[in-house]
Amino acid sequence: MYAKGQTVIQYMEQLAPKYLAVPDDKIGLQLGTLQKEIKHVLITLDVTEAVVDEAIACQADLIIAHHAIIFRPLAQLQTDTPAGKLYEKLIKHDIAVYISHTNLDVAEGGINNWMAEALGIEASDSLEDVHTDELYKLAVFVPKSHHEQVLHATLQAGAGWIGNYSHCSFNVEGFGTFVPQEGTTPFIGKQGQLERVEEVRMETIVPSSIRAKVIQAMLKAHPYEEVAYDLYAMDLKGRTLGLGRTGRLTEPVTLREFVTRVKNGLDVPNVRVVGDLERPIRKAAVLGGSGGRYWKKAQFRGADVLVTGDIDFHTAQDALAAGITLIDPGHHAEKIMKKKVAEWMKSKLQENRYDTEVHVFSADTEPFQFM
Incomplete structure (x- = not known):
């Protein structure tokens, strides 16, 4: 197939x-x-x-x-x-x-992460932020008998991340009431009769980028015909992704040694270099494509060197005067x-x-x- x-x-x-x-x-x-x-x-x-x-x-x-x-x-x-x-x-x-x-450039696990990995850069920050996930609080009311089932499905769909902590949720037991009306097929109770059910109010965090996926997973796992849930926008911001990556090297090397690493890691025969070849490199930045204009952002992030393509003459002059080194492996390094x-x-x-x-x-x- x-x-x-x-x-x-x-x-x-x-x-x-x-x-x-x-x-x-x-x-x-x-x-x-x-x-x-x-x-x-x-x-x-x-x-x-x-x-x-x-x-x-x-x-x-x-x-x-x-x-x-x-x-x-x-x-x-x-x-x-x-x-x-x-x-x-x-x-x-x-x-x-x-x-x-650029969506492949920005993506976590995309081009800039691949280039950073090839150069031995422990990537942590981007050079320029492009997208920040808005966060939502999801509150779902679930019968106690199906609480674990719905919680598992919701978290497996990607909800519940706070920083580097996953599967975060808060759960409170209580009682829900409802009266099934004519035309309903209730999971619990009978038409026309008030039902009082042991339920759990389940709360977790949902990024906007996967909101539809999480809601769909929650609804599929939930036994009720009509699911009661709330979704609140939060002031807190989620994960931020952007162009380029910066990070420390596992151990310092000279610019000369780092140039060799760039040529081998990105499979390019030649590079253009700006700076003292004996300068120690502890932190590096990389940006696939044409990233010469980002040298100031790289310097602000504490990078000793920026690896990017299509660096023009005046950019090279300005960067050299400002004390940051540059390596241009060409646009094609992507x-x-x-x-x-x-x-x-x-x-x-x-x-x-x-x-x-x-x-x-x-x-x-x-x-x-x-x-």
Whole structure:
């Protein structure tokens, strides 16, 4: 059995929810349809002609990429232009293209975490906050006989986190009253008769990002035909996620040694470096893509070095004068996402017993040559 297109994307959005993307980012389905079976998926950083040719060769129905193929609204679609030819080839072979960009950067366990892990950075903070979960207090009234069942389902769905403490809840026993009216099929009691039932008021914390999931799990586990529950917005804020990652190294190294680590960890042949190669590096920051403008934020976070792509001349000058070192492995260092996304997708498809195959674009889409 093959997964439907919407199912494949549902798994992708579990890894990188769309709400994590920065405003106006071009993400989501950009070409084609998801209303079909997906026998083969191709994971790539960019969508180039070589990528599309490989997608055709492996009979891919869907390409999942990091960088968008449509950046601006199309005024016309001319098939005698490079972009037009690319779109035409995709459409003729019925290959859909889905983009996961800054949402994959921001996501916990996404590109910036993968890059930090590859560099031995114990990532803790982001460089710039993008999304903070609003918190809600969920209060549910449950018959005592089903309290543990409903509590377990609600917490398993992700409710009950306070900081690094999970399964947090508060439970008070009491009595609930109700009269089932005509047309009801009560779990407890009879129509027209006042019932007095031993119940538990169960309270827990629910982040806005999984509110629907938690409510659905609670309702499914609850035995009542009509469930009494309250949901209150709280002043407290939940988890904050953002662009980039900062953290300490397990042990200090020189900038020269850290450069070697960057080249090996991100699989790049060359890097550009700003700063004294013998300077000790204790804390580092990393940001996939073009992150030169974030050097001040990295310095504010206490980082000795910022690893990011596309650093321009004046940014390098300013950072050097301010005393922070920079390493530019190129924008293409984000290629780390290909293998990682493929591993995630394969595990999800296998877990749900789908025969859909996942492929990784093996060639390099780096536009620069180093001479």
